[in-house]
Amino acid sequence: MEHYYTENPQSPRDVKSISFTIRGVQLEFFTDAGVFSKDKVDYGSETMIRTLPALSGNILDLGCGYGVIGLSIAKLNPEAQVTMVDINQRAVDLAIRNLERNHIKNAAAYVSDGFQNINNQFHAIVSNPPIRAGKKVIYPLFEQSINYLLPDASLYLVIQKKQGAKSAAEKLMSVFCNCEVINKKGGYWILKSTKQSSHLG
Ligand SMILES: C[S@@+](CC[C@H](N)C(=O)[O-])C[C@H]1O[C@@H](n2cnc3c(N)ncnc32)[C@H](O)[C@@H]1O
Numbered sequence: 112m113e114h115y116y117t118e119n120p121q122s123p124r125d126v127k128s129i130s131f132t133i134r135g136v137q138l139e140f141f142t143d144a145g146v147f148s149k150d151k152v153d154y155g156s157e158t159m160i161r162t163l164p165a166l167s168g169n170i171l172d173l174g175c176g177y178g179v180i181g182l183s184i185a186k187l188n189p190e191a192q193v194t195m196v197d198i199n200q201r202a203v204d205l206a207i208r209n210l211e212r213n214h215i216k217n218a219a220a221y222v223s224d225g226f227q228n229i230n231n232q233f234h235a236i237v238s239n240p241p242i243r244a245g246k247k248v249i250y251p252l253f254e255q256s257i258n259y260l261l262p263d264a265s266l267y268l269v270i271q272k273k274q275g276a277k278s279a280a281e282k283l284m285s286v287f288c289n290c291e292v293i294n295k296k297g298g299y300w301i302l303k304s305t306k307q308s309s310h311l312g
Contacts (some may be wrong), residue, residue, distance in 0.1 A: 114201065114243060114244070115147040115148075115202075115243075116174075116199060116243070117199060118198055118199060118200060119199075119201070120144070120146070120199065121145075122145040122209070123144060124143060124144060125143060125144040125149070126141055126143050127140055127141070127143070128140070128141055128296075129143075129152065130151070131152045131164060131183070132156075133160055133161070133183050133186075133187065136187065138179075138182055139212055140147075140152075140179060140182075140212075141205050141209060141212065142205065143173075143205055145207060146176055146177050146199060146201055146202045147176045148161055149200060150198070152179050153239065153285040154297055155270075155271060156176075156180055156239045156300045157166075157267040158268065158269060158294065158296045158297065159237065159239060160180060160300075162267075162296075162301045163184065163267060163293040164236065165187075165188060166234065166235050167188060167191050168192070168233070168235075168261075169191075169192050169231065169232075169234050170184055170188075170192070170233060170236075170245075171229070171233045171235070171236045171237070172193060172195040172238070173195070173196060173225075173226075173236055173238040173241065174198075174213075174238050174240055174241055175196060175203070175206050175227030176199075176206070177199045177202055177206055177209055177238075178195055178205065178220065179277055180237055180238075180289025181206065181220070182193075182209055182210065182213060184218075184237065185215045185218035186213065186294065187216050191217060191234075192217035192278075192296055193217060193219075194219060194220075194221075194229070194233070195218060195219065196221060196223035196229065197220070197222065197223070198222065198224045198227065203220050203221060206220035207220050211225060225252050225255065226252070226255050226259055227296035231263060233260060233261065234261055234268075235267065236256050236264075236265075236267070237266075237267045237293075238258060238267070238269075239268075239269045240252065240268060240270070240271065242274045246278075249255055250290070251277070253266070253268075253283060253286055254286050256286075257286060257306055259265055260304060260306040261306070263305060263306065264305070265303050265304060266283070266287070266302075266303070266305075267301065267302070268301070269300070269301050270299070270302065271296050271298055271299055272295075273302055278303055279287070279302065283302060286304070287305065287306065288289055288307065288309070291303055
């Protein structure tokens with residue numbers, strides 16, 4: 112069965128255009144069949160974008176889809192350099208088109224299965240993770256994320272309460288020894304864990 116996290120979706124094309132406005136800035140996105148939340152920006156992603164603090168430095172959007180989180184961060188934080196990755200080739204192609212469409216130069220998108228094609232560390236990692244892929248997929252990503260964060264940098268996740276936000280927070284606590292719920296809205300929790308100096312080994 113095809114999921115939004117399929118590597119090469121075969122579903123017939125259904126390209127749409129949707130708008131998203133954040134802090135007075137309007138972004139335009141192409142979406143397509145075979146990618147996550149193609150008809151409108153996901154409420155969890157929107158809550159994440161509205162919750163994030165100002166960011167600078169190198170930022171990773173892990174599981175970028177057609178790019179709403181990464182593009183919003185890049186547009187709102189011109190000093191940041193945003194890397195966007197996804198396992199789904201069709202999603203990455205859309206993210207690249209959407210970067211061009213919105214004239215965004217401080218971001219790039221490419222295919223990666225988790226951190227496989229990522230070689231550097233980030234000032235923040237942000238993700239609306241592929242919950243439907245299951246804990247066996249997402250918990251290793253949480254564990255690995257600490258290796259891709261600079262000291263004092265944070266991982267931000269959005270997870271629905273009913274899709275296991277509490278157990279995800281516990282998992283993050285076990286990996287990072289800290290986890291804050293920095294926002295709760297419409298059933299979505301925004302979680303933040305920071306790489307503390309005790310993790311620098
Ligand atoms: C919940 S969607 C969020 C998409 C996008 N960030 C948004 O907010 O609309 C999760 C994304 O993770 C991607 N994904 C699933 N497994 C992945 C993996 N192993 N590595 C990278 N991305 C993955 C999916 O293809 C999907 O685009």
